[in-house]
Amino acid sequence: MNYLHTPRASIMLQAEASTKSRNSPIGDSNSFGALSTTPGITSLKAPRLKRPSQKRVQRYYLNPKPILIHHNTETHKLCLIEGPANLHQSFVLAMSTSAIQTFLKAAAAVHPHRLIYCTAGIVFDPSSPVPFGGSRVNPGYTAFEGSSCDTLLEYLVSSAYTVFWNRYGQGTLEFLVDKLNQVVEFHGHLSTDSGTARRNKGMMDELMLQGMKRAGHIPWRKAVMIPQDLSDMRGDFEGEECVEGVYFTPRRLRKIT
Numbered sequence: 001m002n003y004l005h006t007p008r009a010s011i012m013l014q015a016e017a018s019t020k021s022r023n024s025p026i027g028d029s030n031s032f033g034a035l036s037t038t039p040g041i042t043s044l045k046a047p048r049l050k051r052p053s054q055k056r057v058q059r060y061y062l063n064p065k066p067i068l069i070h071h072n073t074e075t076h077k078l079c080l081i082e083g084p085a086n087l088h089q090s091f092v093l094a095m096s097t098s099a100i101q102t103f104l105k106a107a108a109a110v111h112p113h114r115l116i117y118c119t120a121g122i123v124f125d126p127s128s129p130v131p132f133g134g135s136r137v138n139p140g141y142t143a144f145e146g147s148s149c150d151t152l153l154e155y156l157v158s159s160a161y162t163v164f165w166n167r168y169g170q171g172t173l174e175f176l177v178d179k180l181n182q183v184v185e186f187h188g189h190l191s192t193d194s195g196t197a198r199r200n201k202g203m204m205d206e207l208m209l210q211g212m213k214r215a216g217h218i219p220w221r222k223a224v225m226i227p228q229d230l231s232d233m234r235g236d237f238e239g240e241e242c243v244e245g246v247y248f249t250p251r252r253l254r255k256i257t
Contacts (some may be wrong), residue, residue: 067170069096069157069177071103077184078103078177080170089165097157100180107184113149114230118183118204119176120152120211129172131159144215152215187232201232 066083078100083092104112123132124141131140144155156176163172187204205226212218 066092067164067173068092069099069173071099071106076107077181080173080177089161093154093158093161096161097153100153100157103180104184108187110187110232111229114208114232115180115183115187116149116153116156117208117211117215117230118187119179120156120215121207121209122179122183122211123156123176124211124214129175130163130168131172141214146215147217149217204232 066085066087067080068083070079070081072079083095101112104115108115120141122128124139126133126136126139128139128141131143134140140159144152146152146155160172160176164170186200208230209218209224209226213220218224
């Protein structure tokens with residue numbers, strides 16, 4: 001029978017198509033697509049595809065170039081220089097730490113550990129950049145668990161480089177180098193023939209003990225005595241009696257800028 005060109009024929013044709021779609025795997029919506037419900041038309045619908053998930057945007061696409069902390073003997077300061085290509089990270093840490101130790105020994109007539117603790121007194125602050133700063137309740141420097149000044153220097157250097165190697169820029173390295181230069185420069189400007197020298201020396205004593213306190217090497221709320229090796233005994237301030245140590249209670253300091 002010819003069902004075309006009549007209303008009844010359209011209805012019957014639609015019913016036949018619906019019956020075939022139920023019996024055919026092509027008409028199954030779970031397999032590929034579904035038949036159109038338009039009367040008299042048997043066309044397939046395209047399956048609905050999921051959108052691909054968006055990936056996290058990387059700050060850099062290339063590995064950062066090796067950067068070394070360098071002791072410039074002409075300017076008597078630390079600086080950052082570009083190192084040889086493909087330099088292993090362990091060598092970068094060893095060379096940079098050695099450059100800092102050489103710089104501290106040559107820059108000031110005090111024990112290098114005194115200068116490292118003074119640097120920690122500035123760097124270990126909630127307002128410092130990652131990974132040293134953070135919230136006042138739980139700043140980043142609380143992650144340090146070393147028990148010696150040598151491990152403290154290693155922590156300062158390795159933490160700054162970790163930020164750089166994670167492709168967040170060299171801002172933390174620049175911050176650390178800048179604070180080391182500040183501490184050494186301030187010690188170099190201390191004189192031994194004025195009242196200002198005594199006040200500045202006292203402020204650096206406070207800064208050193210603040211670094212020791214925040215590194216966990218002295219009690220937080222007890223009076224402590226500055227070890228003789230860490231004291232600034234240059235000139236011994238003529239006319240004063242030289243003592244083995246000074247009792248001191250750490251307190252909050254104004255920032256050195």
